[in-house]
Structure formats: C-alpha cells, structure tokens
Amino acid sequence: MVYLLKRAWSESPLNAVLVPMLLLVLLVTLAPLVQAADPVADPAVKGNGYQGAEYWRDVTRGVAGYSATPGNEAGVLINRSGDEWRLVRNQQVKPYGAWLLGGTLLVLVLVFMLLGRNKIKEGRSGRTLKRWDLVDRVLHWSVAGLFVLLALTGLSILYGRHFLLDALGGGFGGFMQFSKLVHNYLGPLFVICLALMLLKWLGRNIFNAVDLRWFARLGGLFGGHPSAGYMNGGEKMWYWVLFFGGVAICATGLVMDFPNFGQLRDTMQDANLIHAGVSLVLICGALAHAYMGSLGTEGVFEGMVSGEVDENWAKQHHNLWYDEAKGHKPPQ
Amino acid sequence: MARMKFLCDAERCIECNGCVTACKNANEVPWGVNRRRVVTINDGEPNEISLSVACMHCTDAPCMAVCPVDCFYQTEDGIVLHNKDTCIGCGYCLYACPFGAPQFPQDGAFGQRGKMDKCTFCAGGPEEDHSEAERAKYGANRIAEGKLPLCAEMCSTKALLAGDADDVSDIYRERVIYRGSNSGAWGQNLAYNPAGRKSN
Numbered sequence: 001m002v003y004l005l006k007r008a009w010s011e012s013p014l015n016a017v018l019v020p021m022l023l024l025v026l027l028v029t030l031a032p033l034v035q036a037a038d039p040v041a042d043p044a045v046k047g048n049g050y051q052g053a054e055y056w057r058d059v060t061r062g063v064a065g066y067s068a069t070p071g072n073e074a075g076v077l078i079n080r081s082g083d084e085w086r087l088v089r090n091q092q093v094k095p096y097g098a099w100l101l102g103g104t105l106l107v108l109v110l111v112f113m114l115l116g117r118n119k120i121k122e123g124r125s126g127r128t129l130k131r132w133d134l135v136d137r138v139l140h141w142s143v144a145g146l147f148v149l150l151a152l153t154g155l156s157i158l159y160g161r162h163f164l165l166d167a168l169g170g171g172f173g174g175f176m177q178f179s180k181l182v183h184n185y186l187g188p189l190f191v192i193c194l195a196l197m198l199l200k201w202l203g204r205n206i207f208n209a210v211d212l213r214w215f216a217r218l219g220g221l222f223g224g225h226p227s228a229g230y231m232n233g234g235e236k237m238w239y240w241v242l243f244f245g246g247v248a249i250c251a252t253g254l255v256m257d258f259p260n261f262g263q264l265r266d267t268m269q270d271a272n273l274i275h276a277g278v279s280l281v282l283i284c285g286a287l288a289h290a291y292m293g294s295l296g297t298e299g300v301f302e303g304m305v306s307g308e309v310d311e312n313w314a315k316q317h318h319n320l321w322y323d324e325a326k327g328h329k330p331p332q
Numbered sequence: 333m334a335r336m337k338f339l340c341d342a343e344r345c346i347e348c349n350g351c352v353t354a355c356k357n358a359n360e361v362p363w364g365v366n367r368r369r370v371v372t373i374n375d376g377e378p379n380e381i382s383l384s385v386a387c388m389h390c391t392d393a394p395c396m397a398v399c400p401v402d403c404f405y406q407t408e409d410g411i412v413l414h415n416k417d418t419c420i421g422c423g424y425c426l427y428a429c430p431f432g433a434p435q436f437p438q439d440g441a442f443g444q445r446g447k448m449d450k451c452t453f454c455a456g457g458p459e460e461d462h463s464e465a466e467r468a469k470y471g472a473n474r475i476a477e478g479k480l481p482l483c484a485e486m487c488s489t490k491a492l493l494a495g496d497a498d499d500v501s502d503i504y505r506e507r508v509i510y511r512g513s514n515s516g517a518w519g520q521n522l523a524y525n526p527a528g529r530k531s532n
Contacts, residue, residue, distance in 0.1 A: 067370060067371045069366045071364075075371055082430055083394065086394050086428045156400075157400045165402060172401070173418040258443055259436075
C-alpha cells in the first residue's frame with residue numbers, strides 16, 4: 001500500500017514542479033542564516049579554525065583547560081618544565097655537585113699535606129683573651145649542628161639512591177623517611193638560628209681597607225701575616241657567602257617545605273634547583289671553614305668551645321683586635 | 333610480551349568523568365586524590381576537546397629518574413608502579429611528571445605530603461596479589477585477574493582505551509579509517525567547526 005502511494009507520488013507530474021520550488025524557497029529563506037552562522041565571515045568567533053595540529057601544539061605548550069577535578073594545575077595536560085627540571089637536576093646539579101664536593105675534599109687534604117698545620121709561632125703564652133660570648137658560641141654550634149644534620153640528610157636525598165640503597169638494604173626506606181622528616185622539621189629551626197647568628201655578627205663583618213690589604217696578600221697563605229681586626233677578610237667573606245647563600249637556601253627551602261600555600265610546580269622546581277645548587281656550595285664552604293677552624297689552625301678551635309683564645313694566637317691572627325683588646329693604641 | 337598503554341580518543345571523549353568515578357570506586361582512593369582526571373580545552377567554545385589523563389606508564393619514566401629513594405619499578409608489561417613503603421612524599425615525581433599524574437594526600441602538619449598515590453593501571457603494587465595490604469595501599473589489582481583497568485572498561489563512548497599497545501592501536505587505526513570520510517576528516521573538527529570542514 002505504502003509502496004504504491006510512494007510510487008504514485010514519485011511518478012506524478014506535480015513532483016517535477018513542486019520539489020525544485022520548495023528547494024528554492026528553502027534556499028532563499030535560509031541563505032542569510034547560513035551566512036551569519038559561518039565563522040569565516042565572522043572572525044570574532046573564538047576558536048575559529050582551531051584545528052587538530054594547532055590544538056595539540058598548544059596542549060604540549062602547557063595551555064590549561066578546564067577540569068572538574070579540583071587541585072593545582074589539574075587543567076594543565078602537559079607539564080612543560082618537568083623535563084627541563086629533571087635534566088638540570090640529574091645531569092648538571094648532581095654530577096657537578098659531586099665534583100665540587102670531591103674537589104673541595106681533595107684540595108683540603110692537599111693543603112694539609114703541603115702546608116701542614118698553621119701553628120702558633122711564638123708558642124702558647126698561657127694567658128687567654130675572651131673572644132666569643134656564650135651567646136655567640138650557642139648560636140654558632142646550633143647553626144653548625146643543624147647544618148651538619150641538614151647537609152647529611154640533604155645529601156642523602158640528592159645522592160642516597162646511588163650508594164645508600166646497597167649499603168643499608170632493607171633499612172634504606174626507613175632511613176630516608178627519617179631523613180626527610182629531619183630535613184623538613186629542622187629546616188625552619190635552622191632558618192631561625194641562622195638569622196639570629198647573622199644578625200648578631202653583622203656589625204663585625206663589614207669590609208674595610210684592612211680587608212683589602214688582607215686579600216691583596218691572599219691572607220698570608222704564602223708567608224707573612226697581613227693585619228686583621230676581630231674578623232679577617234676571609235672570615236668576613238665566609239660570613240657574606242653564608243649570608244646570601246643562607247637567605248637563598250632558607251627561602252627556597254621554605255617554599256618546598258610548605259606545599260600547602262598553593263605554589264605551583266614551576267616555583268617548586270626552581271626552588272629545588274637553587275636549594276640544591278647553593279647548598280652544595282655552602283657545604284663545600286663549610287668543609288673548608290671546619291678544616292681551618294680545627295685541624296688547619298692551632299689555637300682556634302678552643303675559642304669557639306671555651307670562648308677564650310691564647311694571646312699569642314690573637315697577636316698572630318688578629319693583631320688589630322689584640323691591640324684593641326689590650327688597650328694598645330693602634331700604630332700610626 | 334604485552335606493552336600496556338592507555339589511549340584517549342579525543343574525538344570521542346565527552347567529559348562525562350565516568351572514568352574518574354570508576355577509578356575512585358575501583359581503587360577506593362583517599363579523599364582529595366584523583367588518579368585520573370578529565371581536562372577540557374576550549375571549554376564551552378567551538379572546538380572544545382576533552383581528554384582523560386592519568387599516569388601514562390612511560391617508557392624511561394621521568395618519575396623513576398628523579399625519585400630520591402628509587403621506589404618506582406616497571407613491570408614486564410610496561411606498567412609503572414611504586415613502593416609506598418619506601419616513598420617519602422618529597423614530591424619530585426610530581427615536578428618531573430609530564431602529565432601531573434602523582435597525587436599526594438595531605439598527611440600531618442603544615443601541608444606535609446603523604447605517600448604518593450597514582451594510577452597503577454589497576455595492577456596493585458609490590459605486595460602479594462589481592463592481599464589486604466595491597467588493597468589498602470594501592471587499590472585494585474585487576475591485571476592479576478586478567479582484566480583491564482576499570483576506567484577504560486567503563487568508558488561510555490569507548491574513548492578511553494587500555495590494554496596491550498598492539499590491540500589499542502589496531503582498534504584506533506580501524507576507527508580512524510572508518511571515521512575519515514572526505515579527505516580524512518577529524519570527528520570534532522568536522523562536527524563543530526565549519527571552517528575546518530571547508531578546508532578539508
């Protein structure tokens with residue numbers, strides 16, 4: 001039945017006239033609408049012509065979209081900076097840091113073997129001078145103790161998987177867990193102690209003309225003893241290295257220590273690289289400082305333990321301070 | 333030997349977030365942790381495209397390269413898994429991951445990160461298969477049951493494919509062949525972008 005009707009319709013002469021007419025009407029009425037909807041004619045329509053390749057290029061550039069999932073950067077499909085961070089950390093910071101540490105230790109061993117211990121030339125006088133207050137010593141040893149703990153745990157985090165994994169075996173996980181906790185919780189304490197120490201010692205560490213002459217003679221490395229006040233040029237330099245390096249590692253450390261302030265991956269990657277790089281330099285500096293402050297120089301370690309130094313040591317290393325402490329007039 | 337892979341067909345994903353829900357349910361992940369998420373680029377505009385993303389189980393995975401405790405391992409099927417007993421929650425894998433896959437439940441004071449959690453391709457972890465410990469730490473182990481990840485299994489449009497790389501690419505290749513009409517048309521482009529249609 002339906003078939004017959006269809007056939008009748010298609011064979012009707014009316015059909016030949018009606019269908020083209022209807023089509024014409026449709027075209028005329030719809031044409032302006034089609035024109036208006038065509039984005040080619042309206043360049044203001046956003047996303048026009050945004051095609052496959054272009055889209056993927058944007059995604060790999062790290063363009064963010066929308067995600068119903070909450071969380072920092074949930075809308076970012078590709079983390080652009082991750083690769084760069086990994087390469088800098090694994091191929092630059094880690095190997096160069098290891099060379100720097102090894103080189104520093106080697107130089108210190110060589111210095112000790114070639115130059116030996118820097119002795120008090122006139123021997124001990126038996127009379128002592130007060131050099132470091134109790135506050136100074138407490139600050140120094142809190143910073144030093146925390147520094148050693150943070151350096152050991154930090155180095156474990158940077159290099160541990162290469163040697164501690166075999167050395168500790170099953171205990172590795174527990175040790176690293178402990179390392180991270182120590183590093184994260186003692187870090188802020190180190191910030192406070194370091195800040196107090198740097199503030200207390202700021203006044204003594206302003207460079208002056210005496211330090212210039214001290215540096216010009218390389219601190220008396222090759223004979224003679226250039227004049228020095230309470231702190232010599234080298235000690236002041238170490239202070240400022242610790243000052244700027246300390247600010248850098250403390251700031252970057254806090255950025256990583258408290259991830260709950262919404263800082264993004266890029267910030268933490270940069271913080272991590274600065275933190276690791278500067279810390280490695282400071283560890284090398286601290287090794288040299290520790291060597292000079294104990295094994296390398298006679299009569300200096302006791303100053304930071306008891307606060308008292310031998311007068312002859314003071315005369316030899318800090319003659320201007322010695323004169324001042326003894327009430328002598330500076331030589332004109 | 334199989335090489336397990338995910339593939340999300342951007343021409344099919346409709347941002348229903350069914351994969352996210354399936355994952356959460358299958359693995360009983362903690363609050364605030366989403367092993368899988370759907371990202372929509374150009375949301376609400378012409379050329380809106382959605383993609384479901386989770387750990388992509390990279391060959392030579394960046395997370396493995398930066399982990400300070402070396403807690404990652406790759407199974408014979410190419411699935412990247414990690415040991416939560418060793419993980420210290422430092423966040424380095426998150427810095428390195430190209431896809432933002434590693435997730436960290438907040439644990440303890442000062443926003444301290446807990447142990448990292450991420451997509452396991454529904455393959456559990458280093459614990460014994462289907463043990464209590466594995467279930468608690470890593471969630472489902474469907475691979476050990478001979479099943480594929482639940483997110484892909486439950487995908488309403490079959491946009492998300494999971495399985496052996498050869499099978500996944502066979503399915504996808506077949507789709508592309510059938511999908512391409514005039515001069516290899518792309519689905520989204522053809523559907524939503526008259527300009528793109530003209531240029532094809």
